[in-house]
Amino acid sequence: MDKPKTIIEKIWQKHIVHQEEGRPDLLYIDLHLVHEVTSPQAFEGLRLNGRKVRRPDLTYATMDHNVPTKNRDSMKDEIAKKQMQTLKENCDAFGIPLADMQHPDQGIVHVIGPQLGLTQPGKTIVCGDSHTSTHGAFGALAFGIGTSEVEHVLATQSIWQEKPKTLNVHVEGDLGPGVTAKDLILAIIAKFGVRFGTGHVMEYTGEAIRNLSMEGRMTVCNMSIEAGARAGLISPDETTVNFLRGKEYVPDGEAFDQLADSWLALATDEGAEYDHRVVIHADEIEPQVSWGTNPGMCVPVSGKTPDLTQVEYKEDVARALDYMGLEENQPITSINIDHVFIGSCTNSRLSDLQKAASIVAGKKVSENVRAIVVPGSFSIKLQAEKEGLDTIFKEAGFEWREAGCSMCLAMNDDVVPPGGRCASTSNRNFEGRQGNGARTHLVSPEMAAAAAIEGHFVDVRNYTSVPS
Amino acid sequence: MQALQEHEGLVYPLNRTNVDTDQIIPKQFLKRIERTGFGQFLFYHWRYDDDGLKRQDFSLNDPAYDGASILVAGENFGCGSSREHAPWALLDYGFQVVIAPSFADIFYNNALKNGILPIQMEKDQVDAWLAQAQQSELVLKVVLEEQSITDRTGKKISFEIPSYHKKKLLNGWDDIALTLHHEEKIVAFEKQ
Helix, strand or coil, rough: CCCCCHHHHHHHCEEEEEEECCEEEECCCCCCCCCCCCHHHHHHHHHHCCCCCCCCCHEECCCCCCCCCCCCCHCCCHHHEEEEEEEEHHHHHCCCCCCCCCCCCCHHHHHHHHHHCCCCCCCCCECHHHHHHHCCCCCCCEECCHHHHHHHHHHHCCEECCEEEEEEEEHHHHHHHCCCHHHHHHHHHHCCCCCCCCCCEEEEEHHHHHHHCHHHHHHHHHHHHCCCCCCCCCCCHHHHHHHHHHCCCCCCEEEEEEEHHHHHCCCCCCCCCCCCEEEEEHHCCCEEEEEECCCEEEEEECCCCCCHHHHHCHHHHHHHHHHHHCCCCCCCCCCCCEEECCCCCCCCCCHHHHHHHHCCCCCCCCCCCCECCCCCCCHHHHHHHHHHHHHHHHHHEEEEECCCCCCHHCCCCCCCCCEEEECCCCCCCCCCCCCCCCCEEECCCHHHHHHHHHCCCCHHHCCCCCCC | CCCCCCECCCCCCCCCCCCCCCHHCCCCCCCCCCCCCHHHHHHHHEEEECCCCEEECCCCHHHHHHCEEEEECCCCEEEEECHHHHHHHHHHCCCEEEEEECCCCCHHHHHHHHHEEEEEEECHHHHHHHHHHHHHCCCEEEEEECCEEEECCCCCEEEECCCHHHHHHHCCHHHHHHHHHHHHHHHHHHHC
């Protein structure tokens, strides 16, 4: 009998095009997602060398990073406009399908891949974006690449990759009520640090992971990169299969059943070994709030900012506190916020919006707070409107926007002003991420919603009943 | 890609850990569709204040480091976003070599694709160079072929780099051209 294998090894082996001693492996890529920011120079490189896109049929493009989330017909930013126009011209010239700003399938690239069923278990998926790890939720090997690699994949449909080490992140027990996938991944990064995954592909296992919806699994895998990992994934199961059934790019009938069987067979074998393993106990995790300038600088909502006498990298912590305008030993619930952003490839899916809406229903956003909701895709926006979520948000005082990356990285007009403080459902709290001088606190959609109402952080578990 | 055989240059010490690519090149400069001209925006918000004036408290603005071409930094350099604009900005500014105890995976690859040599070095040695370059002028000479770094006193330190990365840098090889030597195998894979 074969040695038990992890899903990572299984996918890897199935995709080796060429292998030789002392070199990385040449891996075939099943799906290449493209967006406007990291692709223009890659297409330019193809043109300069007279090369074509090898498999436009395995390539799919959308516009998300730069797109305005309101007044799309009268876009003012000429440079951004040109970048999007360039993507359109490149897709036309090279025959690549494109969901542009007016297209019904438009949305954040990591939201629409799964939504359309382009993302499937066992696939190798790349995109010029570090949050490509999101697609690992389906048991795909999905990782972010740079623009030179985008050009390489466009030209050859393959990529040179060093075989990664494997890391099992095992989550014992289940999450308590009001504690979400976002809290879980933030707690993992807070516990093990922002570089514990470097050089590894992580597989998340355990009861809490199994009990997560696909949306929750995407939130977890999305932030694998914030732990330094090349990719993060979860073995496919019935939850995965049920999510994908009926999606546009997935076959139906008997063909689907066969495909589903092959997906389930990818799951990590009993007894397979990883290079490293870490364990975290889900039942000990509280709702999390980041206080600093990287995602590992995070504490439970009942906690405080660090005590400078108790930390290892004192200078970095002091710098982070200074940037954030916080004192040491400051209780998290004492931090007042003035912005709330519900959106991003981490937390902009329908269930995220439903949960946030359930918190704000019938309440009003604090008068000092500007709050916006940016659905992850046009289709999610429509569905949310069908359910009346837009009305709930708007009546509470939230702005309801069009789909895009928006205030997660503030490339468009959705910017937190200097010194502004934002409770954000996004993935990065780096200096200036949401605007020059802006201060970001990473939280779950529920925590962001409650902070919007109260004007400061509160423990959402005591705030109101949370839907299960 | 430009080949890189050896490089001698002034060290700029950036004594910070987890320097993310958002700091290396902030997002407002990612809208350009060219590969060039990013150097002026390198570490933009660390170098300039809200009025576009140079910040006195950021050491890259110290004339002592004018012309620096070797960046020495703390752990996990280049974490975060996959933006290749980060190595483009470093290179365009004049940095040819980056030395740190560890690098984020995507940045490491992106640097190599652009002819920047990322050198992973033990933390103690990095800390020593950081301290030295903060106190006085530190010039290092990197010879890729023999995988060595030498200071002006003649003290020589060796470093590790995977042999295929070394070969590509030494020759300035284009990855795509290399891969296309294996095109039959790609075709065969697709027929499976």
